[in-house]
Amino acid sequence: MQDPSIEIALIGAGTIGLSFAALHLTQNPNCTITIHDTRPDLQTYIQRHLPTYLPENANQEPYLARLSFANELPTAVKNAQIVQEQGPENLEFKVAIWAEIERHAREDALFWSSTSGIPASAQSREMQDPTRLLVVHPYNPPHIMPLLEVVPAPQQTAEAVVENTLEYWRELGRTPVVVKKECTGFVANRLAFALFREACSLVASGVVDVKELDEIVQASMGPRWTVAGPFKSYHAGGGEGGLTSFMEKIGGTVKNCWDASKEDVTANDVSVGGKWQEDVCKQADEAYGVVDTAERDMKTRKVLSAVADS
CATH class of the missing domain: 1.10.1040.10 (N-(1-d-carboxylethyl)-l-norvaline Dehydrogenase; domain 2)
Known part of the structure; x- marks a missing residue:
């Protein structure tokens, strides 16, 4: 699945967002990442905290050079092949943000939520095409732990979305496992x-x-x-x-x-x-x-x- 260059938009720059940024940057040399977060000091915050997630003895500049920042959500997602959300664990927030992401993202972009417990079937309530969304739930911290629980919405998420998601993570050496039913807390x-x-x-x-x-x-x-x-x-x-x-x-x-x-x-x-x-x-x-x-x-x-x- 990995293109010669693949653009990833990360929505939310908390500990999970930073951990995923480190994972993508270190395991996928072909990716560039745009981070969107509402923090007023986003760039300073990322530059201070992200290096602690990157390999200690490596030259970190090549990783940081593939990183950019977007204050506006439409700018962050407009060219991304993957949009990965790790915002607040609040259903209404996720319903609203996926509807907005869908309006501005590419039609072929993969939509992943890192939620700890809100199913894709609920998050996609206001989307025009809910087949695009699934949950990719990490075992924290994802830049170290290999498991990713891939949780599609039953009778909703497109099979191609699931397969492309599995392919991406396997190519990065992770262990994605499809959870067949939406359940509280996943597995x-x-x-x-x-x-x-x-x-x-x-x-x-x-x-x-x-x-x-x-x-x-x-x-x-x-x-x-x-x-x-x-x-x-x-x-x-x-x-x-x-x-x-x-x-x-x-x-x-x-x-x-x-x-x-x-x-x-x-x-x-x-x-x-x-x-x-x-x-x-x-x-x-x-x-x-x-x-x-x-x-x-x-x-x-x-x-x-x-x-x-x-």
């Missing part, structure tokens, strides 16, 4: 927040503290899941009989854990804003303070590189 967040709720419940119950729970995850399922997801892992755990055998042998324990989880979540009122929240957040503050995300990202890169090279 990665549903899984992550399910584990997070169980973690909060166990800490609230006094089984472990925050730091101990993190150590357990980092020393067990964390490294395991970098090479095999839950289905492959438990399928392997069943030996020659696979997942069927695993459930026959361990299914009782699985059921007991699921039942206990429901009981503990209810007993400790593990809901957002519940009484447990203040104590768990306090433990996290005491254990970690301000997390060095640069160190986290460096280690994550090393893990991903090791898995890719194996």
Whole structure:
């Protein structure tokens, strides 16, 4: 799909927008990027913050030379082959901005929303041609994490839009996965927040503290899941009989854990804003303070590189 030169318009320059800018610039040498954002000091802001997302030891000038800025939305999108939006998580904002983008963009431009939870079918409500829009949801930060959840609107998004989107990201070495149904939070967040709720419940119950729970995850399922997801892992755990055998042998324990989880979540009122929240957040503050995300990202890169090279 990549043309000799491809122009990308990024709408919104928050942390996700900057991360996507770094991803495009470093992985696609044929692209130029125009950033549109309502910040009055946009150019100064980008020049100050974007370099922290780019490779540390590389000459950053060639990346920055392919970057431009647009104060007006029509100017940003008029020549773009790809328009990627990462604005506020507000339905009315997204409905309005996609209708405006459509009026000024090329007829063949791909429209991507980086939303964390607002489906394309809702965002495209005021578009003349809603078949053009789909969700491309990253796992943060996208310039490091390879997953992109591609979520078309059912019976709406054109198949060619989906295929061209997949082709673009695969050529950049990412892992785009089509989510077949629109669902709250898509897939990665549903899984992550399910584990997070169980973690909060166990800490609230006094089984472990925050730091101990993190150590357990980092020393067990964390490294395991970098090479095999839950289905492959438990399928392997069943030996020659696979997942069927695993459930026959361990299914009782699985059921007991699921039942206990429901009981503990209810007993400790593990809901957002519940009484447990203040104590768990306090433990996290005491254990970690301000997390060095640069160190986290460096280690994550090393893990991903090791898995890719194996």
